[in-house]
Amino acid sequence: MLNGRLRAGAADYEARLSLPTFQPSRSYSRPVWDGRVQPGKTLLIHADRGHGDAIQFIRYARPLRAQGMRVVFHGPEGLLDLFRASDLVDDLSGLDGPPPAHDLQIPIMSLIHRMGTDLDSVPAAVPYLRAPDAAARRWADRLAGLPGLKAGLVWHGSVAFPYHRQRSPGFEAVRPLTGVPDVTAILLQVAHGRSDLERLRPLGPVLDLGSELRDFADIAAAIQALDIVISPCTAVAHLAGALGKSVAVLLDQGAEWRWMFGRTDSPWYPTARLYRQSVFGDWSEPVDRLRRDLAAMTAT
Numbered sequence: 001m002l003n004g005r006l007r008a009g010a011a012d013y014e015a016r017l018s019l020p021t022f023q024p025s026r027s028y029s030r031p032v033w034d035g036r037v038q039p040g041k042t043l044l045i046h047a048d049r050g051h052g053d054a055i056q057f058i059r060y061a062r063p064l065r066a067q068g069m070r071v072v073f074h075g076p077e078g079l080l081d082l083f084r085a086s087d088l089v090d091d092l093s094g095l096d097g098p099p100p101a102h103d104l105q106i107p108i109m110s111l112i113h114r115m116g117t118d119l120d121s122v123p124a125a126v127p128y129l130r131a132p133d134a135a136a137r138r139w140a141d142r143l144a145g146l147p148g149l150k151a152g153l154v155w156h157g158s159v160a161f162p163y164h165r166q167r168s169p170g171f172e173a174v175r176p177l178t179g180v181p182d183v184t185a186i187l188l189q190v191a192h193g194r195s196d197l198e199r200l201r202p203l204g205p206v207l208d209l210g211s212e213l214r215d216f217a218d219i220a221a222a223i224q225a226l227d228i229v230i231s232p233c234t235a236v237a238h239l240a241g242a243l244g245k246s247v248a249v250l251l252d253q254g255a256e257w258r259w260m261f262g263r264t265d266s267p268w269y270p271t272a273r274l275y276r277q278s279v280f281g282d283w284s285e286p287v288d289r290l291r292r293d294l295a296a297m298t299a300t
Contacts, residue, residue: 001257006122009257010113017107024048024107025095033104035114039068044102045111047075047095050158051216052235053109054079055242056258056268059128060111061088074099075108081217085132122267127244131221139221146207148182149298152223152240153206154231156193164192166252166281167233171196173283174250176291177230179203182298186226188219188236228297230290233259241269248290250283251276 001009016022024046033043045061047054054075061071070090073083077094084092091100099105106114117123130136143150156168171193178185179202187197187208194210213219220239223229229240232250240247249272251259259266259274266272273293275286 002261004119004260006112007116007118010117014110014113017110022048028099028105030102030105033106033114035116037064037067037069038104040070041104042070042072042090042100042102044099044105045071045073045089045108046099046105047073047079048107048109050160050235051076051079052233052238055129055216055235055238057108057111058083058088059123059242060115062128063115063123065090072100072102078215081132081215082129082220085217086129088128119267124267124270126242126270129220129239129242131224131243132217135217135221136224139218140225143186143207143222143225146184146186147205148184149228149294150186150226151177151180151183151294152186152188152226152229152231152236153177154188154193154229154234154236155196156189157232157234159192163254163256166254168193169232169250169283169287171200174230174287175200175203176287177294178206180291180294180298183294186222188213188222188229188231190219228294237272238269241266241272244271247272248293249274250286250290253277253280 043064064071073089073092075095080092080094083089093100153174155171155174157164185202185206187206187210189210190213209222216239219236220243223240223243223245228246228248230248231237233255237247237249251274264274266274275290277283278285
């Protein structure tokens with residue numbers, strides 16, 4: 001999959017479901033969908049990994065519905081308002097309650113396999129997500145008067161995954177991006193990573209929204225009002241790409257399969273540009289490249 005052989009890799013990736021780490025958070029009694037489109041049947045897509053995975057692969061709901069299937073979703077509460085506003089599924093519910101009624105079910109990360117996706121058939125049309133209208137208006141008004149290029153900034157991913165130390169640069173590494181002339185940094189960092197701000201001050205004008213963002217609908221609404229989003233491999237990077245917003249993704253040298261080897265673009269997100277480490281653990285070079293690119297954007 002790192003080499004772009006998605007179809008073969010996705011078939012092998014199904015072996016994850018035999019490992020305890022990859023077991024869904026709850027069991028589902030209905031049959032697992034085998035990939036055959038059955039018009040009139042209801043397919044339950046359930047989140048089996050992180051928020052970013054759900055954001056990336058919920059894209060498959062739209063083509064399935066277009067082929068006549070009814071599609072419902074069972075996943076984290078923080079995604080429900082966003083998915084509802086995006087009109088991607090027929091029904092949805094949070095993991096704390098029962099799933100919507102369904103005939104068949106599939107873990108969301110198995111869709112790439114069941115849909116037979118290969119590099120030349122990635123469903124890459126964006127945007128496929130949008131923020132709720134009221135939230136979009138609220139955040140657009142809030143951010144309208146900011147000067148210069150408005151760049152959303154995230155520097156830390158969830159600590160739920162063992163490799164978070166490798167993929168998260170931390171604020172100190174991305175701090176130079178807060179001092180680019182004619183750029184206002186909008187800090188979108190929530191939860192882990194915010195403690196960095198207690199010891200390090202930004203270099204230029206910033207607006208810190210981290211304590212005000214309640215869920216992914218809020219984050220999506222703020223992103224829609226920005227010019228670009230900067231993030232490592234986090235749910236926010238996937239969200240910006242799914243919204244069709246320009247997104248600069250900072251990647252560690254060992255970044256996972258979805259970003260592939262040797263690419264500066266992404267087949268999953270046409271608006272993404274990838275900034276990958278050339279030396280393991282060293283963020284200075286990709287951050288410097290991105291800093292120069294931001295400066296060039298303000299000069300046009």
